[in-house]
Amino acid sequence: MIEILITGGGYGGIAAAKKLSKALKKRKDLNITIIDKKPFHTLMTELHEIAGHRTEPDSVRIPYAKIFGVSKVKVVIDTVLSIDFNKKQVQSATKSYCYDYLIVGTGAQPNFFGIHGIQENAFTLWSFDDALKLRHHVENAFEKGIAEPNRVKHTRLLTFVIAGAGFTGIELAGELFEWRDTICEKWRTPRNEVRIIIVEAMADILPTFDAELRADVEYYLKKHGVEVLTSTFITGAEAGIVHLKDGSTIETETFIWTAGVDGSAFADSLELSKGPFGKETDQDKKNRRGRLLVNQEMRSVDYPEVYAVGDTIWFTENNKPLPQIVETALQTGETAADNIIAAIQKTKAKAFKPNYHGIMVSVGARYAVSNAMGIKLKGFLAQCMKHMVNLHYLIGIAGINQCWEYIKHEFLDIRTQRSCVYGFGSYKNRGYWLLPLRLWVGLVWVFEGINKIGEGWLSWEAGTKSNWMFSSGVEQAGIRQLDYTEAVTAASDAAEAVEEVVTAASGAAEVVEEVVTAASDAVEAAAEAVGAALPDFHTIWDFTKPIVDINGGLATWFRTTFMDGMMAYIPFQVFQLMIVAVEIGVGLMMIGGLFTWIAALISIGLCLVFTVSGMFEWNKVWFIFTGFLLMGGAGRAFGLDCWVIPAIKKWWNGTRFARKTYLYFDDPSR
Numbered sequence: 001m002i003e004i005l006i007t008g009g010g011y012g013g014i015a016a017a018k019k020l021s022k023a024l025k026k027r028k029d030l031n032i033t034i035i036d037k038k039p040f041h042t043l044m045t046e047l048h049e050i051a052g053h054r055t056e057p058d059s060v061r062i063p064y065a066k067i068f069g070v071s072k073v074k075v076v077i078d079t080v081l082s083i084d085f086n087k088k089q090v091q092s093a094t095k096s097y098c099y100d101y102l103i104v105g106t107g108a109q110p111n112f113f114g115i116h117g118i119q120e121n122a123f124t125l126w127s128f129d130d131a132l133k134l135r136h137h138v139e140n141a142f143e144k145g146i147a148e149p150n151r152v153k154h155t156r157l158l159t160f161v162i163a164g165a166g167f168t169g170i171e172l173a174g175e176l177f178e179w180r181d182t183i184c185e186k187w188r189t190p191r192n193e194v195r196i197i198i199v200e201a202m203a204d205i206l207p208t209f210d211a212e213l214r215a216d217v218e219y220y221l222k223k224h225g226v227e228v229l230t231s232t233f234i235t236g237a238e239a240g241i242v243h244l245k246d247g248s249t250i251e252t253e254t255f256i257w258t259a260g261v262d263g264s265a266f267a268d269s270l271e272l273s274k275g276p277f278g279k280e281t282d283q284d285k286k287n288r289r290g291r292l293l294v295n296q297e298m299r300s301v302d303y304p305e306v307y308a309v310g311d312t313i314w315f316t317e318n319n320k321p322l323p324q325i326v327e328t329a330l331q332t333g334e335t336a337a338d339n340i341i342a343a344i345q346k347t348k349a350k351a352f353k354p355n356y357h358g359i360m361v362s363v364g365a366r367y368a369v370s371n372a373m374g375i376k377l378k379g380f381l382a383q384c385m386k387h388m389v390n391l392h393y394l395i396g397i398a399g400i401n402q403c404w405e406y407i408k409h410e411f412l413d414i415r416t417q418r419s420c421v422y423g424f425g426s427y428k429n430r431g432y433w434l435l436p437l438r439l440w441v442g443l444v445w446v447f448e449g450i451n452k453i454g455e456g457w458l459s460w461e462a463g464t465k466s467n468w469m470f471s472s473g474v475e476q477a478g479i480r481q482l483d484y485t486e487a488v489t490a491a492s493d494a495a496e497a498v499e500e501v502v503t504a505a506s507g508a509a510e511v512v513e514e515v516v517t518a519a520s521d522a523v524e525a526a527a528e529a530v531g532a533a534l535p536d537f538h539t540i541w542d543f544t545k546p547i548v549d550i551n552g553g554l555a556t557w558f559r560t561t562f563m564d565g566m567m568a569y570i571p572f573q574v575f576q577l578m579i580v581a582v583e584i585g586v587g588l589m590m591i592g593g594l595f596t597w598i599a600a601l602i603s604i605g606l607c608l609v610f611t612v613s614g615m616f617e618w619n620k621v622w623f624i625f626t627g628f629l630l631m632g633g634a635g636r637a638f639g640l641d642c643w644v645i646p647a648i649k650k651w652w653n654g655t656r657f658a659r660k661t662y663l664y665f666d667d668p669s670r
């Protein structure tokens, strides 16, 4: 068996695993395993939203079970502690894992540049746990600070210092000022009592953007009360105090370090060459940055079967190290996978060719700047672009279901209007408000069905009751042909008798006719007089008219092509029974709140059939819309759907089909 092991299920590890499993899915002689310390893939690029209380923690966690569904990739939750490259073994606290090919993709961690007191006193934002810790701390600091009577402590608690004006620092500042606004509004605290300060050692924020976009971001931040201190060097920190190079200090309970990124301590501990120094000397060890040196095949320079990807590598292109960003992780992951496939299939190895599409940064939920594929955007459009990029990534790794989850987290479940469309679409109705409507609609359908029984729909001897839906003269399957002879003879005798009576009455009729003509003239004259005296009323839209004219094109088409054709094959008894049963069934489902979604859909469907048959009037349209309303979970409150639907979803989400297509109901992890 060939064992391919990937340590780290980040962007790089997942890209590699997906590519490997797709290319090698028919090979029964190999295993692909990811080892990660968490059971979920973290969307690192959205961590600031968790830290800043915009979205819920689940919005950045995608369970590996969901990503790999039924694929060849096996995921093991374990923390790798060391790797023995000679024995080809990966070691955790309790187990060892053998490999023939290894990909190291364990990501990066913050770099504190050895500045005194930073590591001990600063929060970081480089993992899911960091984001959650920061979120709880900031919430606590706000609440304590607002209630703190001592002015010095009050100010210290409400001062938030972010070191670094790169992507992470700016995105976090954007989230914090939005959160500040909602908290200040809630507790009636003046906004200017809360300080959010960005401290940046360089002369500018966001060095990878051009001057115009940088200036826009700085203006936007300042407009929202964020202090931006550029060319300001932090020289150290202690509990509650940040020291600046000019000798001044800032007192704060919340100091967040986003100013540097490194390789990782784990990569650093591996007996592999690191960049930028290659094989380490003692001096190098002091400066080492924990990034593994790889060649253009993403292969370690020390062992041919070991590859590394993403933030953890050191590889230079045009004398510059690759940026530690998602596109690097994805592309290096794919290159490593390509080259493992090439090694297994004994084909030519591929060299890494970076292909970057652009950069973007959000400043809170409603503003962003982007420079992608040669197009510069700012504000709403840039924010939309960022969402599109995220959706593109999500559909690739976990399908349409994960995109829907994203839309829910970012727009539909947002609580404090913190999205680029504010609260549009996020308001939620409580299910119990729909209960009376659901019961009423159910009752209407039950009585529609029962009335039909009363009208003789199930008395077959009387012939078809449903012929209002068909063209006259259409032969329907199963209908009994009546013998009309006796009726015709009787009718003709009656007609003769009537004729005699009419002749006799004709003389008298002439006299009556004259009287009637005189009376009718008088009535006409009176009507004209009344008409002249009254204002003229016009009905602009007659709601009692059918929506579709019964003799018009659509109704005729529906009747002749669909209903007539169908009725040639289905006995009318079956059809009538079906209509009665469906109406009563839908009604009962509504009343019991069982499969309400399906019942509401059928209710809408029946109304549409009646509409195209030319029998549904404008004043009944509301009934169609009740169907849409009831589809939104009306059976979950005081209905059987409360128990039945979760059970069905659980069963469905476990099926191979759902796992293969990612067509899950909701998030299967919940």
Ligand SMILES: Cc1cc2nc3c(=O)[nH]c(=O)nc-3n(C[C@H](O)[C@H](O)[C@H](O)COP(=O)(O)OP(=O)(O)OC[C@H]3O[C@@H](n4cnc5c(N)ncnc54)[C@H](O)[C@@H]3O)c2cc1C
Residues within 6 Å of the ligand: 007, 008, 009, 010, 011, 012, 013, 035, 036, 037, 038, 041, 042, 044, 045, 046, 047, 048, 078, 079, 080, 081, 105, 106, 107, 108, 125, 126, 127, 167, 168, 266, 309, 310, 311, 312, 324, 325, 326, 327, 329, 360, 361
């Ligand atoms: C707040 C923030 C915002 C960012 N914004 C952007 C952005 O807007 N655009 C952009 O392109 N980039 C952004 N980045 C950078 C981007 O997130 C990284 O470049 C990317 O995550 C690197 O992917 P990776 O696969 O190398 O590592 P990661 O995604 O970090 O994954 C590493 C994985 O390894 C696992 N792991 C680590 N050690 C071990 C171990 N010993 N044993 C087992 N498992 C282990 C971890 O659990 C993790 O799942 C941002 C980063 C942060 C922190």
